[in-house]
Amino acid sequence: EAGVAQSPRYKIIEKRQSVAFWCNPISGHATLYWYQQILGQGPKLLIQFQNNGVVDDSQLPKDRFSAERLKGVDSTLKIQPAKLEDSAVYLCASSLGGTATYNEQFFGPGTRLTVL
Amino acid sequence: TQLLEQSPQFLSIQEGENLTVYCNSSSVFSSLQWYRQEPGEGPVLLVTVVTGGEVKKLKRLTFQFGDARKDSSLHITAAQPGDTGLYLCAGAGGSARQLTFGSGTQLTVLP
Numbered sequence: 001e002a003g004v005a006q007s008p009r010y011k012i013i014e015k016r017q018s019v020a021f022w023c024n025p026i027s028g029h030a031t032l033y034w035y036q037q038i039l040g041q042g043p044k045l046l047i048q049f050q051n052n053g054v055v056d057d058s059q060l061p062k063d064r065f066s067a068e069r070l071k072g073v074d075s076t077l078k079i080q081p082a083k084l085e086d087s088a089v090y091l092c093a094s095s096l097g098g099t100a101t102y103n104e105q106f107f108g109p110g111t112r113l114t115v116l
Numbered sequence: 117t118q119l120l121e122q123s124p125q126f127l128s129i130q131e132g133e134n135l136t137v138y139c140n141s142s143s144v145f146s147s148l149q150w151y152r153q154e155p156g157e158g159p160v161l162l163v164t165v166v167t168g169g170e171v172k173k174l175k176r177l178t179f180q181f182g183d184a185r186k187d188s189s190l191h192i193t194a195a196q197p198g199d200t201g202l203y204l205c206a207g208a209g210g211s212a213r214q215l216t217f218g219s220g221t222q223l224t225v226l227p
Contacts, residue, residue: 004158042120042204042217043159056214091158103213107158 002026004108006092012114018080021111025073025094031055033105034067034077035091043091049075050097082115089113119143120207120218128224129195137190137203137221145207148181148188149215153202195225 005024013019025032030051035043046065048055052072060067064083069075079086089110095103120141129135139148147166151159163172165181165188172179176199178191188205202222206215 009156040219042122042206042219044217045214048214093158104161104164105215107160109157112156 004092004094004106006090006108006111008111009109010112010114012116013082014116015084016081018078019082019113020076020078021090021092021113023075023077023092023108025075025092026106028096029094029106030072030097031095031103032069032075033093033095034075035093037089037091037110039088046077079113082113084115087113087115120205120216122203122205122218122221124221125219126222126224128226131196131225131227132194133225135192135195135223137192137223138187139189139205139218140187141207142186143207143209144185145209145216146185146213147208148185149206149208150179150188150190151204151206153204153220159202159204192223195223197225197227199223200225 007022011019032049034046036046037043046060047057047067049069052069065079067077089112091107091110093105093107095105120139123138147164149164150162152162153159163179168183168185170181176193180189202220204220205218208215
């Protein structure tokens with residue numbers, strides 16, 4: 001079974017530039033998550049999708065971050081314009097979704113963003 | 117806001133030693149997960165504990181969920197260099213079954 005795919009793996013940009021990350025979840029997984037992991041910290045949830053709808057985006061800095069999952073499969077996360085403090089690893093994860101108490105989340109390898 | 121505190125933040129030990137990592141919160145979680153993350157990779161699930169007081173063993177790793185489901189510990193027996201990595205605890209709660217991650221424990225096992 002193929003895992004969660006993310007691209008690019010690395011990105012270096014200057015502040016005020018724009019950047020986009022792509023994620024393809026595991027086939028059949030209804031729920032998709034984007035996390036931000038700053039060096040030395042645990043992942044922080046940015047946004048959660050259930051199919052093509054947003055479940056929670058309360059921690060997404062909406063003045064500069066946006067995300068979409070138009071067809072309920074792959075997803076893009078965009079930052080425009082980037083700030084120095086956006087330097088982090090952006091992780092995508094997916095899970096089956098459904099009514100179980102807990103659904104295991106499977107993580108992609110992440111995109112390491114450096115803002116200069 | 118649910119917060120999870122992990123300790124210690126960094127741990128460097130010799131091969132063969134034992135160690136314990138702690139994960140504490142003032143909040144109650146419906147379940148708690150432990151992940152290991154290696155450089156350049158995403159976190160990989162090690163175990164999920166659901167019941168207060170539950171103990172699970174995975175080879176040399178022993179996981180315990182506190183009776184009140186607010187804290188957890190990970191004990192590694194006879195650590196090996198392959199155990200090196202970032203260990204993350206994550207609590208699940210709420211109707212959306214989201215995860216709240218701790219800040220992690222960076223473990224280095226020296227040969």
